[in-house]
Amino acid sequence: MALITIPYGKTYIETQISDDHLQGVLIPKSHHYKAEAGEQDLVRMALENPVASPRLCELAKGRRKVVIITSDHTRPVPTKITAPLLIEEIRRSSPAAEVTFLVATGFHRETTKEELLDKFGGQMVRDEKIVVHNCWAKETMTKAGRLPSGGELVINKLAMEADLLIAEGFIEPHLFAGFSGGRKSILPGIVSDVTVLANHCAEFIAHKKAKAGMLTGNPMHEDMMYAAKQAKLAFILNVALDADKKIIRAFAGDSEQAHLAGCKFVEELARVEGKMADIVITSNGGYPLDQNVYQHVKALSAAAATCRAGGVIIACAACNDGHGSQDLYEWLRGGARQAMDIIMQTDKNATIPDQWATQIMARILLEYTVIFVTDQCDHQIIRDMGFETAFTVEEALAAAQLKVGPHYQITVIPDGVAVIVQ
Incomplete structure (x- = not known):
């Protein structure tokens, strides 16, 4: 037995x-993967050695309105570890910057106060500005063009008006977007219901390349990449997790190249x-x-x-x-x-x-x-x-x-x- x-x-x-x-x-190899350092050290290493990008502290110089997009209550992103290190890096060069965390709920219900406390911890909730995205709140949105698929792109104003837009998240296989993380923080994370629905149409869901592990030729991914570029997503911090939701690797830097590096790592561990x-x-x-x-x-x-x-x-x-x-x-x-x-x-x-x-x-x-x-x-x-x-x-x-x-x-x-x- x-x-x-x-x-x-x-x-x-x-x-x-x-x-x-x-x-x-x-069982994916990630469940038995032995990380080369502790969780905080892995994140620091990624932030100090960004992929195809200057360090975040360099990007933050002179920036006044910084927005960090973070995942909602349905995602195991270890924000208690990643968020303080992101803030530390930003305020290293821009101590007066106004930092806002924008919780990317996508098409989900709003994250509750209790869930925010569980995600950020009490001190972060008290000391930092946190806004929960609501895709149905039209007054919080602004138009940003049209997706390659033809749908209207409408993005949260906070992100579009930021001097510096950052996203934190984690990478795992995704059943139709190929992988989570990176550009998904924008679409579906902080766009309007109209944009989510346009991207999640029946034609795309049924597309032979809209599947786990597939980015090339995936129409949903192409829409998401366009949205990230229109939002001027400048920097990401994405992590890979093991079975206990512990960080085993971190990737920081350019929103496209750092994400691709993370996807490659996750794919090697996830294919069975x-x-x-x-x-x-x-x-x-x-x-x-x-x-x-x-x-x-x-x-x-x-x-x-x-x-x-x-x-x-x-x-x-x-x-x-x-x-x-x-x-x-x-x-x-x-x-x-x-x-x-x-x-x-x-x-x-x-x-x-x-x-x-x-x-x-x-x-x-x-x-x-x-x-x-x-x-x-x-x-x-x-x-x-x-x-x-x-x-x-x-x-x-x-x-x-x-x-x-x-x-x-x-x-x-x-x-x-x-x-x-x-």
Whole structure:
């Protein structure tokens, strides 16, 4: 028997799987990567040796209005480590600079005060100016041209009016943008709902190059790069993380070149050989990404890449924040087939909120049975969306076995957001 450990909320779920049925466990190299220094030292090294850019302290000379874009409550960016070092670097040469942290919520709900405290720490919340982006607040936005795809580019005024625009974040495989980090801090991070919807259209979501690990020829990435250039994103600090959300490498410098360097590093660690199976067990890597159903489009996509047609995907997901999107809930409550038919007939200039997540979820539901394992969410909410539910992995496996028969194979992807399945 193999003992399998799967991230769940801020803890783990353990289950045993017979060796006769276990096809494989797909784990990225990042989970066992030994960093060459401590977290703070890694960040300092990156800031002192930026990629294709002067040091941040040089860029900050004479700048009065500095904006640092940071990720929201759904991302495990170690801001308590990175933010003080960014401020230290800026004020080394520009002590009077007004620094504002702009929380990039994208199309998500606003980050709460409690979540800000958890992210920044009490002292940072007290001492620094922090603004939470709201993509629906038109008065906080300004037009910045048109995306290569034709959509209107509308960006938060704070960023556009800054003397120096910086972004911090982390890099991981992303199911349709190729990788997170870098230019994603702008689009979808701090743009309007109109811009997010234009970029997340059905045509792009279905594009063969809009997938994990792919940047070249990816139309969503091209839109994002354009947005970053229009916003004049001057400098980034992006980190790579291990299974415990600890920094294992940091990349700082030019918003394009430093990001590419980080993507190359992450890709080398994230690519895993698929092990086709009848049942695939996965997770979103635990907190903070497993707070709702909405975010699990990521782990489900990774699982689908190595699950046989008609198979079963089991997602270990706390979902303590419920479905995470009323729009996604309403879409899927009407049935996956109906949702997909409507979406594929929707013009790219008329994209509907959370259509993109629905499109991917519906695509998966039309081919696989998906069982969510959770004891922190009302199961009826999840069932309304077309998924099945269980309180334990053992319960989910028993249900899965009835669907695929006695001669089944199981593949486990403990952290579905950290891998690129090939």
